[in-house]
Amino acid sequence: MDFTGQDDQCCDRTLEKEIDDIDQSDQCPERLLVSEKNKTDQYPERPVEPLASDCCGSGCIPCVFDLYEQELKLWKEECRKIRQGGKEICDQEVLCPEKYLGFKLTSIKPVTRDTFMYRFDIPGGARLGLKAGQHIVLRGSINNQTITRQYTPVSELTAQGYFDVLIKLYPGGQMSQCIRSWKEGDLIQWRGPFGLLQYVPNVFSKIIMLAAGTGIAPMTQVIRVILENEDDETLISLVYACRTYEDILMKEQLDQWSGYWNFSVQYVLSQDTQENVIQVKKYNDTVHLGRLNSTLVSQMVPLTERGQVLICGTKSFDKDMINHLKKVGWEMKDIFKF
Ligand SMILES: Cc1cc2nc3c(=O)[nH]c(=O)nc-3n(C[C@H](O)[C@H](O)[C@H](O)COP(=O)(O)OP(=O)(O)OC[C@H]3O[C@@H](n4cnc5c(N)ncnc54)[C@H](O)[C@@H]3O)c2cc1C
Structure with missing residues (x-):
């Protein structure tokens, strides 16, 4: 995810960084904050680095140090998976109303002659963080001019790792023209959530x-x-x-x-x-x-x-x-x- 907004007070820590912290922390666990240490409780045991005296010095293939490197790589991957699938990441809601975030477009599917379903990736299995009826704002650029329009994701509010937006393209529409140029893999700028509906069960019959x-x-x-x-x-x-x-x-x-x-x-x-x-x-x-x-x-x-x-x-x-x-x-x- 690409954080391209100006407001550093909000959402200034990328999900990628949180996951990448594993790489740093396994090198030097004492650098971790207390809260980070708690998160590492679920990790499998870290492989033990061989002592210099464990190597026989005969040029074995693989050497004990090669085996250690392989084990370490697997261990990092397991930790990364735990972090991605674990509560800390999945409970995160990534949207920020004050700042545009870049979400990777992963698929475009035609639904009718002029309406398409666009799927976006949310890194780390996180949720978008919308409530029922809320919408998000899309930023695009046309003829060097920035334009914005509102759209309402149709994927489940609890969806993790992705969100879907159903968009009708108008022949003369400015944002429609911008959206027509999208390709899978593009980073698209969204911010939110917005919307005033507050649904409370059983208030209306x-x-x-x-x-x-x-x-x-x-x-x-x-x-x-x-x-x-x-x-x-x-x-x-x-x-x-x-x-x-x-x-x-x-x-x-x-x-x-x-x-x-x-x-x-x-x-x-x-x-x-x-x-x-x-x-x-x-x-x-x-x-x-x-x-x-x-x-x-x-x-x-x-x-x-x-x-x-x-x-x-x-x-x-x-x-x-x-x-x-x-x-x-x-x-x-x-x-x-x-
Ligand atoms: C809260 C909210 C949520 C929305 N959610 C969605 C959504 O989930 N999916 C979605 O596709 N759109 C949604 N919209 C509409 C969207 O924000 C844009 O207005 C729409 O995509 C057209 O933008 P454009 O720049 O392509 O057209 P514009 O450049 O704004 O308009 C150009 C011309 O296109 C035609 N046009 C534009 N909008 C409409 C329209 N709504 N109906 C009929 N003709 C129109 C008109 O002839 C207009 O003159 C939502 C709007 C709001 C306010």
């Missing part, structure tokens, strides 16, 4: 989610947190607007969640046809054709006591949804826009 396109990203974080908590009895009703059936993102994941008693999803497709949908849809998909207008919102999102509505889409989608919801009687205090 029902959460209605209105999402459009990649606006599904923050919803998936909240859905996962609710469904993975057996004590959380919140009902989730997702209304997901896309252009066509093929544009539905994270469909497999949504199908899997549909098996939970407290989750349901309805798709609203603005540019699809009856013929296509009949051919491609799964038997238990609920699909509406047309735009998510005032009439449809009043049917799908009736005013619910102890309910909350989450909205994430384009600026115009968000604005339209808030207007439709107000007509139905929803108050702004029960509406959250990502």
